[in-house]
Amino acid sequence: MxxxxxxxxxxxxxxxxxxxxxxxxxxxxxxxxxxxxxxxxxxxxxxxxxxxxxxxxxxxxxxxxxxxxxxxxxxxxxxxxxxxxxxxxxxxxxxxxxxxxxxxxxxxxxxxxxxxxxxxIGKELPEDSNILVSGDIKLDTFSMKVYKNNVPLDLTPKEYLLVKTFIENKNKPLNRNELLNIVWGYDYFGDTKIVDVNIRRIREKVEDNPSAPIHIETVWGIGYRWI
Structure with a gap:
């Protein structure tokens, strides 16, 4: 974290x-x-x-x-x-x-x-805190790379930030506006569907079966949650 x-x-x-x-x-x-x-x-x-x-x-x-x-x-x-x-x-x-x-x-x-x-004040994180792990997914915040079963994934910068945000907020439902603010910035005024498009692309890369995701869960009426 x-x-x-x-x-x-x-x-x-x-x-x-x-x-x-x-x-x-x-x-x-x-x-x-x-x-x-x-x-x-x-x-x-x-x-x-x-x-x-x-x-x-x-x-x-x-x-x-x-x-x-x-x-x-x-x-x-x-x-x-x-x-x-x-x-x-x-x-x-x-x-x-x-x-x-x-x-x-x-x-x-x-x-x-x-x-x-x-x-x-003794709050600097140790070197290994650069690594975030969730199941078969590993994220290195230093190199800004994401791995699945230790194989690097080809993610865009926005996709990387979305995965990082999800893992840092594991099990917490995040709505589209929250994700837009974190990843695209508060001054983004485009179509909120850009979140759904990027989630679909991420699922194709991190999920074994994108139609039955085990990492990014859809929370109906709210947004998405990393589980």
Whole structure:
């Protein structure tokens, strides 16, 4: 399982930019557009690091940081802001942030700081965590390859991300909108049937009998589930 990042940022374009870069580096990312929403997400998911914007609607980043730190003392927090004043940095650290970055920033530096923070708080995953196994299917998040009975499968990047999402959420029904948001992004406005098309293609590659799947189950009225 990947390290889990909670991204609290009210600007959708910035959220997408950060999310895509973390996902490319094998992190699981969940998002919130406000401090209130972020706190609720932290309560419902096992978060390792919070990427927190300072300027938020409702409660601001300082207060959000304070509330997160009081309730989740072992979670890492990196604060983002467009302001570079030393007082903001000091206040962010005093409210419980572990690190601070000023926009605009290099996404590679943010990821490097996140990895460093994970090491400091003892949440960096071991090397073998790159391998996800489910029955006869093995997924290597480092090489981004999927194997069936140790034979590599020829998957497209979208098909790979779908399989990875399914295995990371094994037995959990995922609806089409959830899959679209994770794999195609929140700004995708095309036909939702693209999910069904890709599922059909994946079944042809991972299932012994695609018409009687044992990995990707159709959950009628909802979507799909990896079993």
């Amino acid at each position: 990947s390290n889990k990042i909670l991204l609290i940022e009210d600007e959708g374009s910035i959220r997408k930019f950060i999310r895509v870069n973390f996902q490319r580096n094998n992190f699981y990312v969940t998002e919130a557009a406000s401090g209130e929403e972020g706190i609720e997400k932290a309560k419902s998911e096992n978060i390792d690091v919070v990427i927190l914007d300072l300027m938020l609607p409702g409660i601001d980043g300082f207060k959000t940081c304070e509330l997160l730190r009081s309730e989740f003392p072992n979670v890492g927090i990196i604060m983002l802001t467009a302001r570079s004043q030393d007082m903001d940095k000091i206040m962010g650290l005093e409210f419980g942030a572990d690190d601070y970055m000023v926009k605009p920033f290099n996404p590679s530096e943010l990821i490097a700081r996140t990895r460093a923070l994970l090491r400091r």
